[in-house]
Amino acid sequence: MSEIFNKSKKIKFFTVGIMLFLFLITGCISEVPSSNSTTESNNLMNTRVLHATNGTYSINATVPLVTGNIMTYTVEKPNYSQEWVNSLAKKLGMSGDVRENEYGFYANTTDEEKFGFILEKNTQSMVFMSHNEGSSSGNLTDDEIITTVKDFLKGADLMSDAGEPRVVYSPGVITMSRSGQITHVSKQIVLVFSRRINGLPVWGSTSMITVGSGGNIITIAMFWPDYQPYKTIPLKSPEQAFGEFQTKKMDFSDSEPQLRPEKIVVTNVSLGYSTTGGKYFQPVYLFEGYGQQGNETQQFNPVEIPATNEALE
DSSP: OHHHHHHHHHHHHHHHHHHHHHHHTSSSTTOOOOSOOOHHHHHHHOEEEEEEEETTEEEEEEEEOOOSEEEEEEEEOOOOOHHHHHHHHHHTTSOSOOEEOSSEEEOOTTGGGTEEEEEETTTOEEEEEESOGGGOOSOOOHHHHHHHHHHHHHHTTOOTTOOOOEEEEEEEEEEEOTTSOEEEEEEEEEEEEEEEETTEEEEEEEEEEEEETTSOEEEEEEEOOEEEEEEEEEOOOHHHHHHHHTTSOOOOTTOSSOOOOSEEEEEEEEEEEEOTTSSEEEEEEEEEEEEEETTEEEEOOOEEEESOSSOOO
């Protein structure tokens, strides 16, 4: 019986990893660096126009004007205590009695009837789901909801460097009469927090929080690891990165059948950090654009190219 229970827990954590992966790659990849930054990032985020053609590949885009080095960061493993996690669970409306195994913390047998909760130890990833979505009351404004969530994050000691969220609206729970008329709409808003370091985006580190009209938190999907400065390394030029880009296979996942491009055009190049490696926030160039086959064009999935030739190990 215990073996089955342990396997069940492993499956739960694997499922959460899948959910977080699907969430984190959606809606965050197209961000561009903000103009509000430190002097270091301002130096990195000055731009110039790059025009170049090499066979079937061409670029006509504004690219970062890089002239020096960039700081890299190590991802820190969290050190959660049972007391802290129990306190967080209470703030989310749970009993505050959270179970623990080698992978992380999760809801107890009583709470899991009303909530889904998993906090992974190694990745600082968290998923929370309240099964009672229709319990919200009141009619707070968007600004009040944002303030409520920020106060919650501060009180729970979560995401201390979170900035202003992007707001997405959802109709939430809709109540209808027997005649089919809508009698009540419980509004929900989704707050999407995207991370930046010195004004540069950290692709993959993000958090999505769904909130009811009464300010109650309905879902959290979060990947927001702690980090520390590691070392400064030189940046390669956008021209070098464009050369490497030409060796990559383009993915046109929205095209059916798959586009067989006769021409690849880059329309945007951004500089930021990638969390793909796991241990580091690594500087990368993000290439965006489209492929063309005859008169048909299709956006390719953004391509990450390392922004430095120096190994971080």
